[in-house]
Amino acid sequence: MKKTLRPILLVGTLLLAGVVAAFVVARWVNGGELRQLVSDRVGMTFLMIVIGLLLLALVYVLLRNLVKLLVERRREVLGSRFRTKLVVSFLILCFIPSVALFYAATTIIAKAIEGLFTPTVEDLTGLSQEVVYAYNGRRQADALHFAGEIAREMTGRRLLEPPENAALDSFAHSWLSAYRLDYMAIFDREGAPVVLAGNLSRGKDRLGRSELATLLKPAIEAALRGKESSRIDRLQSGHLVSGVAPIHTQFGAEPVAGAAAGGYYLGEEIAAKTARIAQIVQQYKQEKAYRRETKRVYIAFFLLLTVLMLFSAIWLGLYLARQITVPIQKLAEGTREIAAGNLDFRVEAEAGDEIGVLIHSFNEMTADLQRKEHQLEERRRYIETLLENVPAGVISLDPDGRITTLNRAAYRLLGLEAGREIRGKPLAEAFSDAALGPLVEMLRDTAGAEGIRATRELTLAAGGRTVNLACIVSNFRGGQNGRSLGALVVLEDLTLLIRAQKSAAWREAARRIAHEIKNPLTPIRLSAERVLKRFRESSPDFTKVLEEGTATIIAEVGSLKAMVDEFSRFARIPPVSPAPNDPKTVVESALSLYDGTRPGFQFVRDFDASPVSALIDPEQMKRALINLIDNAIEVMGQGGTITISTRHLAERGVLRIDVSDDGPGIPPEDRGRLFLPYFSTKRRGTGLGLSIVDRIVSDHAGTIRAEDNDPHGTRFIIEIPCAGEPHAR
Amino acid sequence: MNHRALHLQVCFLVLFVAGGVARAQEPRLPANIRGLSVNYKNGSLLVSFRVEGAFSPPVLEKLASASAVKFVHKIRVVRRRGLFGRTLDQKTVETTARYDNLTRQYALDRAVDGTSVESRTTDSDAEMRRFMTEVHDLPVGDRETLSGEEHILVKVRSEYEDTWLLFLFPWTYHAEGEKAVDIKP
Numbered sequence: 001m002k003k004t005l006r007p008i009l010l011v012g013t014l015l016l017a018g019v020v021a022a023f024v025v026a027r028w029v030n031g032g033e034l035r036q037l038v039s040d041r042v043g044m045t046f047l048m049i050v051i052g053l054l055l056l057a058l059v060y061v062l063l064r065n066l067v068k069l070l071v072e073r074r075r076e077v078l079g080s081r082f083r084t085k086l087v088v089s090f091l092i093l094c095f096i097p098s099v100a101l102f103y104a105a106t107t108i109i110a111k112a113i114e115g116l117f118t119p120t121v122e123d124l125t126g127l128s129q130e131v132v133y134a135y136n137g138r139r140q141a142d143a144l145h146f147a148g149e150i151a152r153e154m155t156g157r158r159l160l161e162p163p164e165n166a167a168l169d170s171f172a173h174s175w176l177s178a179y180r181l182d183y184m185a186i187f188d189r190e191g192a193p194v195v196l197a198g199n200l201s202r203g204k205d206r207l208g209r210s211e212l213a214t215l216l217k218p219a220i221e222a223a224l225r226g227k228e229s230s231r232i233d234r235l236q237s238g239h240l241v242s243g244v245a246p247i248h249t250q251f252g253a254e255p256v257a258g259a260a261a262g263g264y265y266l267g268e269e270i271a272a273k274t275a276r277i278a279q280i281v282q283q284y285k286q287e288k289a290y291r292r293e294t295k296r297v298y299i300a301f302f303l304l305l306t307v308l309m310l311f312s313a314i315w316l317g318l319y320l321a322r323q324i325t326v327p328i329q330k331l332a333e334g335t336r337e338i339a340a341g342n343l344d345f346r347v348e349a350e351a352g353d354e355i356g357v358l359i360h361s362f363n364e365m366t367a368d369l370q371r372k373e374h375q376l377e378e379r380r381r382y383i384e385t386l387l388e389n390v391p392a393g394v395i396s397l398d399p400d401g402r403i404t405t406l407n408r409a410a411y412r413l414l415g416l417e418a419g420r421e422i423r424g425k426p427l428a429e430a431f432s433d434a435a436l437g438p439l440v441e442m443l444r445d446t447a448g449a450e451g452i453r454a455t456r457e458l459t460l461a462a463g464g465r466t467v468n469l470a471c472i473v474s475n476f477r478g479g480q481n482g483r484s485l486g487a488l489v490v491l492e493d494l495t496l497l498i499r500a501q502k503s504a505a506w507r508e509a510a511r512r513i514a515h516e517i518k519n520p521l522t523p524i525r526l527s528a529e530r531v532l533k534r535f536r537e538s539s540p541d542f543t544k545v546l547e548e549g550t551a552t553i554i555a556e557v558g559s560l561k562a563m564v565d566e567f568s569r570f571a572r573i574p575p576v577s578p579a580p581n582d583p584k585t586v587v588e589s590a591l592s593l594y595d596g597t598r599p600g601f602q603f604v605r606d607f608d609a610s611p612v613s614a615l616i617d618p619e620q621m622k623r624a625l626i627n628l629i630d631n632a633i634e635v636m637g638q639g640g641t642i643t644i645s646t647r648h649l650a651e652r653g654v655l656r657i658d659v660s661d662d663g664p665g666i667p668p669e670d671r672g673r674l675f676l677p678y679f680s681t682k683r684r685g686t687g688l689g690l691s692i693v694d695r696i697v698s699d700h701a702g703t704i705r706a707e708d709n710d711p712h713g714t715r716f717i718i719e720i721p722c723a724g725e726p727h728a729r
Numbered sequence: 730m731n732h733r734a735l736h737l738q739v740c741f742l743v744l745f746v747a748g749g750v751a752r753a754q755e756p757r758l759p760a761n762i763r764g765l766s767v768n769y770k771n772g773s774l775l776v777s778f779r780v781e782g783a784f785s786p787p788v789l790e791k792l793a794s795a796s797a798v799k800f801v802h803k804i805r806v807v808r809r810r811g812l813f814g815r816t817l818d819q820k821t822v823e824t825t826a827r828y829d830n831l832t833r834q835y836a837l838d839r840a841v842d843g844t845s846v847e848s849r850t851t852d853s854d855a856e857m858r859r860f861m862t863e864v865h866d867l868p869v870g871d872r873e874t875l876s877g878e879e880h881i882l883v884k885v886r887s888e889y890e891d892t893w894l895l896f897l898f899p900w901t902y903h904a905e906g907e908k909a910v911d912i913k914p
Contacts, residue, residue: 045899052898129830136831218850231852232832239831278831285794285830289787296893 017054019308048300058307065318078332079325087317094313102306109298113291121284129281132274136241140230143263144243146179148228151245151260160188160247160257172197175262182265183240185212186247188258191220203237203268216261219244223259239266239274327355331362343370393469393491397443399484403430413491414439415463435462439471443489446473456701457494468494505676508687516563520556527552566688576699578615580723583646583655586618590625591644600639612648613723614655615700624696625659627689628716632661635714648722654702655722660715665708674706759785760889762906767883769912772872776804776883780862780904783889797827800861801888806870809880809909817878818870824861835860841867862887875912883908 069087072080153175154160159168168186172195176184183198193209200207213220219229219242228245242263249257266274287294327349337345343366347359387394393410397403406422414436416422422430431440438458446454454473459466470492476485527549534545584607591603625644632642640662647656666674666681673679675694680687693716697704702720709715760782768775783800784792792798802822807814825838832850835857839847851857869883890902 048893048899132831133833231834234829234832275831278829282795282830285790286796287794289790289794289796293893 054304055307058311062311062314065314069318078329079321082328083318083321083325086321087314090313090317091310094310098306098309098313102302105302106295106299109302110295113295113298117288117291125281125284128277132277136232136239136274139241139264139266140232140243142243143181143241144228144230144245146175146181147243147260147262148245149179150175150184150262151228151247154186154260155248155250155257158250160186160194168195169197179262181262183212184260184262185209185216186258186260187213187220187223189224189254189256191217191224191259194258200240200265202265205235205237205265207235207240212261215240216242216244220259220261223261224256226256234275235265235271237268237271239271240264241266324355327359331359334362334366338366338369343373391493393489393493395489395491396486397427397489398486401427401443403427404486406430410491413462413467413469413493414460415465415467433462435460439469442471443473443487446475446487466495468498470494501676508676508679517560520559524553524556574620576617576620576696578617578700578720580613581616581618583612583614583616583657586616586621587625587644587646587657589618590622590629593626594629594633598633598639601633601636602639602641604641604643606643606645608646608648610648612646612655615721615723617696617700620696621700624693624718625657627693628659631689632659632663632714636661636663640713649719652719653722654719657718657720658715659718660709660713662709662711662713665712665714666706671706675704760887760902760904762885762887762904765883765885765906765908767908767910768866769910772875773868774806774870774875774881774883774910775866776869776885777863777865777867778802778885778906779859779864780887780889783862783887783904784858785890785902787892788890792826792828793830795828795830797825798861799823799825802864803886803888804864804867804869805884805886806875807882807884808878809882814882817881818874820867820869822864822867826857826861837861879912881910881912883910 066087069080069084073084154171159171172184172186175181176197181198183196183200185193185197186195188194191213193213196209196212200212207215215233216231219231222229223244223246226246226248228243230241230243233240233242240263242261244259244261246256247258247260248255327347330347330349334345334347346363346366349355349359387405387407390407391409393413394405394407395403395410396405403422403425406416408418410416411418411420411422414431415433427440427443438460442454442456442458454471456471458469458471460469472490472492473487474490475487477483478485531542531546531549533539534542539545587605587607591605594601594603629642629644632640636642643658643660645658645660647658649656670679670681675690676687679690694704697718697720700720702718704716704718707715707717760780763779763781765778766776768777780800780802788798800823802824803819804822805819806817808817821842823840823843825840827836828834829836832852834850834852835854836850837848837857837860838845839860851860875881884905884907886903886905888901888903892900892902894900
């Protein structure tokens with residue numbers, strides 16, 4: 001048998017038994033059999049046992065479910081609270097009316113039963129019985145009186161002794177008519193009938209001597225003991241009222257010689273009425289005597305109905321609650337499984353209503369999730385493959401600075417062992433190699449900072465080789481509160497590029513140096529050849545030629561020396577020491593050198609009104625600015641306007657310094673090489689000025705670029721970090 | 730919680746409560762056995778006693794309503810040895826009275842072990858009471874059942890009124906008495 005079927009069968013059996021018991025009791029009540037039932041000890045016991053067992057079973061089932069409910073509630077089983085609420089609600093809704101109904105019904109029944117036994121009814125039945133008793137008593141008294149008279153006459157006449165006894169029969173008949181009796185009988189000393197006068201065979205009754213002797217035996221025995229008595233005996237259709245008196249002896253040894261009996265036959269008409277009265281009185285008294293038992297049956301009946309109602313309410317509550325909570329439990333189990341990652345789980349619960357719709361939707365949602373997860377997984381693999389195969393190194397960090405992604409290129413660029421597990425480790429632990437110190441330092445400075453997208457070139461001697469990397473750090477923010485989601489670091493290998501650039505730069509430098517050296521060498525050679533020729537010719541202007549040639553040689557050698565000094569200065573640029581400084585002071589100190597010294601030139605100052613402090617090495621920055629101003633002056637030649645402005649770009653945390661002129665500007669094809677060493681558009685330029693500027697700015701962790709000025713000229717833009725502010729390039 | 734354990738606990742709880750209430754409502758016994766005498770004669774015990782206080786108001790009310798009223802007198806002869814005596818013989822005397830409110834007579838009947846031994850009518854209330862409550866020289870046991878016994882106990886239990894406890898449990902008011910007898914052959 002199914003486990004779920006057992007309680008249903010049990011409940012069904014109990015309910016059926018209760019209904020049958022109620023039906024049987026109702027039939028007894030309606031059929032008037034209740035009175036017989038309550039006086040039947042065995043039947044009542046059986047009925048009470050049945051009702052008691054039903055009650056016990058119902059109470060057991062109720063208690064079991066309630067206790068189970070409480071235990072589940074204490075253990076906080078999902079749905080137990082709802083089930084408890086539903087059952088308690090049903091119980092309260094049913095309990096109050098049921099108990100009220102039970103109380104009212106039992107009270108009404110009790111009052112109705114007690115109402116049967118009012119003083120009026122009591123008097124009526126009592127008086128009816130008294131009337132019967134009075135009537136019968138009168139008859140009994142008459143019968144006893146005449147029996148006594150007959151007995152005394154028989155004693156006086158010695159009618160029981162021979163020879164007088166021969167005429168006893170005629171005496172009997174004469175007494176019968178004289179006393180107007182219905183019968184008259186004489187019994188001897190042994191109690192045997194001697195004479196019977198009168199007709200006692202009336203209606204259905206047939207009484208002869210022997211039957212009469214048997215009927216009156218107790219009275220006859222009493223009379224033979226000298227005691228007279230009267231009595232009424234029920235016959236088949238009538239009643240016999242008798243009086244029996246002892247017949248005493250006059251001189252015998254025995255005091256009693258026999259017994260005389262006489263009486264009346266009450267016909268069916270009167271007997272039936274008196275018997276009916278007696279029966280009614282008897283029924284009344286029995287009802288009264290058994291009223292408690294009758295009440296008990298009714299109370300038990302109503303109790304049974306009440307418990308049945310309560311039981312039905314609780315069971316219905318439990319059933320309905322189970323219909324709701326079981327699918328909800330399954331759903332909760334499903335959510336737990338899905339939360340644990342088991343997307344194959346499907347809720348299987350029988351529910352055809354809205355809960356069923358919910359379960360169906362849940363299963364569809366799970367299938368959809370499973371499908372999407374599959375797609376996400378494929379996309380993740382695709383992205384991982386891409387990451388693994390891109391030439392740039394990619395590193396991602398979580399908000400706590402732990403590495404979450406490190407692609408193959410990053411392993412290679414950073415000289416990490418291929419099989420080493422890096423993911424999940426903190427930055428310092430993952431990149432514990434001292435060679436990676438600059439990278440760690442940069443990431444510490446920039447990763448996680450708000451609004452940073454930093455780019456820096458790093459040279460790392462990792463894995464037994466030196467690599468030049470362009471390191472780009474991007475911090476990500478998201479979510480409703482804009483919290484940090486981590487950082488993405490892209491490492492671009494610049495080693496070959498820089499090597500190529502250096503090679504090109506050196507080639508250019510060699511060409512320029514050769515060119516620059518070659519330029520003074522030609523006049524030197526020509527001067528020397530001219531002096532030699534004039535000397536061989538013993539030319540009269542030898543002295544003059546010698547002086548001119550020597551002067552030329554000395555000038556060109558001076559030029560060579562100046563060029564060599566410039567190279568030396570380039571090579572000897574001291575390291576930059578940035579510190580918080582007021583940029584206006586630095587700019588002002590550079591411009592002050594030109595005030596009043598360059599006629600035709602105008603120097604315009606356009607400083608940001610807000611006070612700002614930038615990380616500046618004042619001497620180096622001043623040198624860079626002087627280089628830019630010198631370039632501008634040289635380009636403009638006779639005069640022009642040179643503007644220097646400062647702007648605090650707070651959103652990026654940088655200070656911007658613009659040096660602009662209104663000169664001829666820079667051709668677009670030269671802009672890409674402006675900051676390369678030894679690149680110059682000037683005939684006599686070394687090509688180191690802007691290289692020095694670029695190096696100084698880079699050493700300030702800043703950038704420099706050249707743009708067209710509006711309406712004409714060139715604008716050099718320097719951006720360097722502000723002190724105490726996170727910055728992004 | 731284990732289901733079987735839960736079943737047992739609830740069952741015990743229900744029975745405990747029901748039993749406790751029933752026990753708490755058990756009435757006292759107003760009737761008593763008087764004059765219990767046992768005579769050993771001719772190898773048999775002749776037991777006599779009477780019950781006093783058996784005619785309680787409910788009994789009298791039932792009697793007056795012409796319902797049959799039955800008293801059951803159970804006489805047991807028990808061996809007086811050890812903690813639990815062994816029943817050697819027992820007799821059950823049932824006395825029944827039914828009042829006829831037309832003839833105003835009691836129909837009396839006495840049966841011993843289910844066999845009617847006496848039936849009569851009387852209009853005497855006192856005679857009816859004696860008939861119902863007195864047992865005279867009832868022979869219990871015989872030579873065979875009493876052979877070898879020296880110390881015996883005669884126990885009498887007279888049940889005179891049926892009632893109900895908690896509307897459910899049938900209960901019989903009764904009186905009990907006993908007498909120890911030493912048999913000396």
